[in-house]
Amino acid sequence: xxxxxxxxxxxxGKDILKGLDLQVKAGEVHAIMGPNGSGKSTLSxxxxxxxxxQVDGGSVTWDGQDLLAMPIEERARAGLFLAFQYPVEIPxxxxxxxxxxxxxxxxxxxxxxxxxxxxxxxxxxxxxxxxGMKEEFLYRAVNEGFSGGEKKRNEVLQMALLEPRLxxxxxxxxxxDIDALKVVADGVNRLRSPERALIVITHYQRLLDYIVPDHVxxxxxxxxxxxxxxxxxxxxxxxxxxxxxxxxxxHAAPPAAGGA
Amino acid sequence: MSAVDTWVSAFHARSAQQPGATLPWLADLRRQAIYRxxxxxxxxxxxxRWQHTSLAFMDQQDFAANAxxxxxxxxxxxxxxxxxxxxxxxxxxxxxxxLSDIGALPAGVQLTSLADALDQHPEAVQAAFGSATDxxxxxxxNLALATDxxxxxxPLGVALEAPVHLVFITNATDASQHLRxxxxxxxxxxxxxxxxxxxxxxxxxxxxxATRLQVDADARITxxxxxxxxEPAIHLASINATQARxxxxxxxxxxxxxxxxxxxxxxxxxxxxxxxxxxxxxxxDGRRHVDHHTSINHAQPRGNSRxxxxxxxxxxxxxVFTGRIIVAKDAQRSDAMQRCDNLLLSRAAEADxxxxxxxYADDVKCAHGATVGQMDEDSLFYLQTRGLDDAHARxxxxxxxxxxxxxxIALLPLRKQARAALMARLPGGELLEELL
Ligand SMILES: Nc1ncnc2c1ncn2[C@@H]1O[C@H](COP(=O)(O)OP(=O)(O)O)[C@@H](O)[C@H]1O
Ligand SMILES: [Mg+2]
Numbered sequence: 143x144x145x146x147x148x149x150x151x152x153x154x155g156k157d158i159l160k161g162l163d164l165q166v167k168a169g170e171v172h173a174i175m176g177p178n179g180s181g182k183s184t185l186s187x188x189x190x191x192x193x194x195x196q197v198d199g200g201s202v203t204w205d206g207q208d209l210l211a212m213p214i215e216e217r218a219r220a221g222l223f224l225a226f227q228y229p230v231e232i233p234x235x236x237x238x239x240x241x242x243x244x245x246x247x248x249x250x251x252x253x254x255x256x257x258x259x260x261x262x263x264x265x266x267x268x269x270x271x272x273x274g275m276k277e278e279f280l281y282r283a284v285n286e287g288f289s290g291g292e293k294k295r296n297e298v299l300q301m302a303l304l305e306p307r308l309x310x311x312x313x314x315x316x317x318x319d320i321d322a323l324k325v326v327a328d329g330v331n332r333l334r335s336p337e338r339a340l341i342v343i344t345h346y347q348r349l350l351d352y353i354v355p356d357h358v359x360x361x362x363x364x365x366x367x368x369x370x371x372x373x374x375x376x377x378x379x380x381x382x383x384x385x386x387x388x389x390x391x392x393h394a395a396p397p398a399a400g401g402a
Numbered sequence: 403m404s405a406v407d408t409w410v411s412a413f414h415a416r417s418a419q420q421p422g423a424t425l426p427w428l429a430d431l432r433r434q435a436i437y438r439x440x441x442x443x444x445x446x447x448x449x450x451r452w453q454h455t456s457l458a459f460m461d462q463q464d465f466a467a468n469a470x471x472x473x474x475x476x477x478x479x480x481x482x483x484x485x486x487x488x489x490x491x492x493x494x495x496x497x498x499x500x501l502s503d504i505g506a507l508p509a510g511v512q513l514t515s516l517a518d519a520l521d522q523h524p525e526a527v528q529a530a531f532g533s534a535t536d537x538x539x540x541x542x543x544n545l546a547l548a549t550d551x552x553x554x555x556x557p558l559g560v561a562l563e564a565p566v567h568l569v570f571i572t573n574a575t576d577a578s579q580h581l582r583x584x585x586x587x588x589x590x591x592x593x594x595x596x597x598x599x600x601x602x603x604x605x606x607x608x609x610x611x612a613t614r615l616q617v618d619a620d621a622r623i624t625x626x627x628x629x630x631x632x633e634p635a636i637h638l639a640s641i642n643a644t645q646a647r648x649x650x651x652x653x654x655x656x657x658x659x660x661x662x663x664x665x666x667x668x669x670x671x672x673x674x675x676x677x678x679x680x681x682x683x684x685x686x687d688g689r690r691h692v693d694h695h696t697s698i699n700h701a702q703p704r705g706n707s708r709x710x711x712x713x714x715x716x717x718x719x720x721x722v723f724t725g726r727i728i729v730a731k732d733a734q735r736s737d738a739m740q741r742c743d744n745l746l747l748s749r750a751a752e753a754d755x756x757x758x759x760x761x762y763a764d765d766v767k768c769a770h771g772a773t774v775g776q777m778d779e780d781s782l783f784y785l786q787t788r789g790l791d792d793a794h795a796r797x798x799x800x801x802x803x804x805x806x807x808x809x810x811i812a813l814l815p816l817r818k819q820a821r822a823a824l825m826a827r828l829p830g831g832e833l834l835e836e837l838l
Binding site: 190191192194213214215218219223224226229230232233234235239240243244247248283300304 | 779784806
């Protein structure tokens with residue numbers, strides 16, 4: 143579904159992604175972990191199409207197409223969804239309008255009938271209930287004055303409504319209490335299906351207790367320095383990221399559990 | 403013959419047919435005004451209040467009536483919908499009784515055309531008419547040439563439930579229209595007055611308009627102006643309010659049409675504890691130019707003023723805002739706040755925002771700020787990642803920027819009219835219709 147090869151990206155002349163490889167197949171859940179500043183958000187923003195980041199090399203193939211050549215909205219319509227680490231506040235635009243415009247833009251592209259006001263409200267209210275958002279959030283401006291947790295719920299709500307084929311969650315769990323975390327995990331798990339894939343970017347293994355990944359990758363200094371199964375996340379939880387060298391290289395292997 | 407002389411001859415040709423022509427005070431006033439205009443001519447950049455908007459070109463400008471008149475009845479029907487309210491319609495600068503529907507009024511309220519008011523209660527009109535020295539030379543021209551307008555007098559303590567709508571539509575015979583609206587709100591009265599300026603066609607027409615509002619103690623007056631003239635039109639207008647103790651005045655100036663529009667909006671606190679809101683929104687494209695020159699005179703203590711102007715500037719357009727705030731020496735505990743924010747939708751558009759603060763009192767709160775910026779890239783990206791294309795995302799953010807100004811219009815039906823007027827201007831506004 144998604145094939146990233148030797149991806150290099152920079153911002154303002156500063157290299158951030160330095161040759162990143164990742165393959166995601168339908169039905170899989172990948173977790174990407176890594177210290178702050180390792181390039182996790184950069185990767186997700188490049189995949190979504192943010193042009194502040196310059197792609198300097200490598201390729202990203204999405205269902206055989208060159209993802210990097212697609213306009214931002216085409217990626218979204220084709221089923222790519224990014225839950226932002228820092229969702230954007232848009233004063234003056236009601237959440238209801240925003241959600242409906244988004245859902246209908248995507249449905250139109252998929253050859254589905256656009257929702258009318260009633261259908262949309264029924265649908266959105268059901269999803270809001272599932273993510274624990276009060277109805278009043280429909281009538282407030284997009285993310286404006288929302289708490290951190292409310293913004294993250296709003297991201298999960300958008301994901302549920304847009305029914306993406308590949309969802310990237312960029313630290314959707316950060317700053318959430320355990321109840322909110324469960325809501326997020328629940329939203330993600332409801333979306334899981336053999337046709338869909340997920341990339342869960344997280345700082346903590348905690349989320350992965352609820353969203354069990356098939357693969358775990360460690361990103362450091364713009365490269366994936368280690369990949370493994372679920373146990374890698376547990377190991378990271380225990381050891382932290384200290385075992386990754388400053389230059390991003392791995393010092394042999396992580397120290398054995400209980401070792402020095 | 404210079405163009406100024408053209409206006410002076412037009413004055414002499416028309417003066418006998420002007421409403422109230424037989425009233426000596428009015429004939430005098432009009433003569434003084436036209437002499438002043440002839441003497442001063444059109445303001446140029448050398449004039450301190452016209453530094454960003456020169457009317458020097460008016461000397462060479464020819465004006466012509468449009469070949470075809472807008473369908474006034476249809477335009478009115480679109481605007482009015484099924485609103486009961488009080489509707490006064492003026493076509494080509496003259497009251498049109500057939501299209502108007504003044505409706506039922508509480509006892510003692512006078513709501514008529516200015517021409518009728520000059521017949522019925524000339525003394526009251528004289529007291530409210532203003533003088534030849536008011537404003538700058540275009541205001542003097544207006545005083546000399548004004549053919550009609552609205553007269554509204556609210557007696558003590560009377561509130562008009564429904565807004566008074568004044569609709570000004572151009573016609574196919576007059577190259578210019580000159581309107582004067584006089585509003586006298588006695589103590590504790592309350593009303594909302596809406597001025598709609600509508601025009602269609604390719605001809606360069608001129609509108610001058612003057613609205614004077616006397617807001618007596620504790621009266622509450624909201625004034626909304628929706629300027630939607632035809633693209634080639636020139637629109638020169640002033641709104642002057644005086645507020646007595648505890649009076650509340652709100653002005654919303656929405657400027658969407660005309661090639662050049664100038665609005666002078668002034669209010670003065672003549673008593674303690676007055677309250678004012680000056681809210682404005684303009685949308686410009688092409689080579690169009692709009693200038694709002696505002697002033698709030700805190701002449702008395704404990705006044706509160708809030709001023710918010712927002713501009714959407716596209717193409718090679720230019721938006722000018724001047725916000726003068728005067729706080730007199732004895733006007734202690736005045737509180738003034740002013741903001742002007744402009745969104746540039748193209749690289750060639752230009753915005754000027756000038757606060758002019760003259761504070762002579764020491765116990766004063768006064769804050770002001772101005773911004774000029776482009777569309778927020780983070781917001782654009784966010785919308786696009788949700789499947790909205792670039793054009794839709796830009797329209798939505800443009801609308802969102804304007805919405806803050808629209809949301810200050812308290813009466814919902816008026817806010818909707820203002821929204822519809824804005825949507826009609828934004829390319830692809832129909833996509834945003836559901837926001838209404
Ligand atoms: N817009 C930007 N301008 C300059 N530097 C940036 C920008 N975005 C990210 N960076 C830098 O790139 C590096 C990677 O950032 P990021 O991808 O946000 O890391 P992570 O999400 O893993 O914490 C950091 O050093 C960060 O400071
Ligand atoms: Mg990040």
